[in-house]
Amino acid sequence: MKDRKLLSIVIPAFNEADVLPEFQRRLTAVTTALPLECEIVYVNDGSTDGTPSVLRALRQRDDRIAIIELSRNFGKDLAMTAGIDHARGDAVVVIDADLQDPPELIPELVRGWQEGYDVVYAQRTERNGESLAKKLTARLFYRVIGKLAHFHIPRDTGDFRLLSRRAVEALGRLREQHRFMKGLFAWIGYPQKAVPYRRAPRHSGRSKWNYWKLWNFALEGITSFSTAPLKAATYIGALTAAFAFMYGAYIIVSTLRFGNAVAGYPSLMTVILFLGGIQLAALGVIGEYLARLFDEAKGRPLYLVSEFQPSRPAMRPRLATRQHGVRRVGA
CATH class of the missing domain: 1.10.287 (Helix Hairpins)
Known part of the structure; x- marks a missing residue:
């Protein structure tokens, strides 16, 4: 069996039934062209629409798909944490399902990883489809948190990024309850690279983030990484x-x-x-x-999983790979 690197793609999903088929279509086109083996990890974060049935249907057509069913809605950051914890790839990409972050940018993130970067993050140059008030408050927030934190947090950068296995293992050691993932991604350090892109409007549906949630999100970020x-x-x-x-x-x-x-x-x-x-x-x-x-x-667990359906790459034995300079054989 040929020893190919495994790329895990983690997608948190909450009430995204309308957009998932189109997202999976575009993601499939991208992953098919990659010179990597891929697993696609969907995390259903307690959806109340048809998201679970859509995910099951997608998995029947593509056995690279893994599904993590959380016991309830834990929030996006904890859903991402669950997906990253279960991902087995040599590198892990985190991306939203709403198609504001284009799957077509993943090959560029992979190239950054192949150049030796542990974290390759997608940095927004434009935020199409968002109100002026949201753009201004987002711009202000990233600049305030950048000034208050004791380390560099990239501006205008969301959760869309690639993490090397070394970065994933470092992130796995951070188990605080209140998780501002953008700060945690930056806190671990290691060589990081930005890939600029234009953020598109949502493909369908409405954003789950209202201004009250955004305020609490900003408060979480500031109190998590600054006194x-x-x-x-x-x-x-x-x-x-x-x-x-x-x-x-x-x-x-x-x-x-x-x-x-x-x-x-x-x-x-x-x-x-x-x-x-x-x-x-x-x-x-x-x-x-x-x-x-x-x-x-x-000391409560960060999340609870009600069901986990692994992907084909996750079930198949993998050949020996080098991680942190140590030769390991994964099962």
């Missing part, structure tokens, strides 16, 4: 305390010299509300971090 909000709360508290001390000293001196003929009720209420607002804001920031510590302390 800047805690430091900001400390600095604001210190400045407010200094201002309050100076204002109190001024009131005491003024009263001793000139007396206080009129009670300052408006100014008093203003100071009380201002200080109370600062304290509540600081407590809110601390609460966000404390909630994450609480979730981590419980």
Whole structure:
């Protein structure tokens, strides 16, 4: 049997029944032309539409397809984690099923891997089909998180990327509950390369991300990889305390010299509300971090799998390959 590299393609899917047939058609055309053996790992993240039946039908026509059924909806980042955990490839590509990220770019990612890069990420030059508000907020978020994090997080980069086996194994050691995958992909380091592309509109259906979810997503990213909000709360508290001390000293001196003929009720209420607002804001920031510590302390599994149907490449014995300089034989 010829020793060919295995490429795993991980696709998280949540209510994507309408787009999956077209996605699979385009993906099949791409993988057929690749000089690699491929497995296609779909992760059904608790879909409530016809996604499970569509995936089963696709697998009957292509035995390279593996299906991971999660026990409920765990969210995209955990669905990606499940797919990456189960992927057996020498390299793993992560891509969404909505066709905003073109499968036709995968050969370019593979070329970057063959050049020696451990992470080859697709970087957006345009975001077609998205509102101006979403484009502006996304641009602002990537620049803010880039400034706050203590390592480089690529701008305008989603989850569409290729990971080498070394990068996959490093990522597998990071098991925190609150997972901002774009940050984790960057945190592991190793040689990384950008491949620019234009992001297309959704092929069909509507985005699962509303502005409330995007806000929580941004909050997750900032609190996962930066303590800047805690430091900001400390600095604001210190400045407010200094201002309050100076204002109190001024009131005491003024009263001793000139007396206080009129009670300052408006100014008093203003100071009380201002200080109370600062304290509540600081407590809110601390609460966000404390909630994450609480979730981590419980030690629950990241996800639960209700059913796993492996692909043909995953079931077949593979020849010896070199990983991290050590010769291994996989079963």
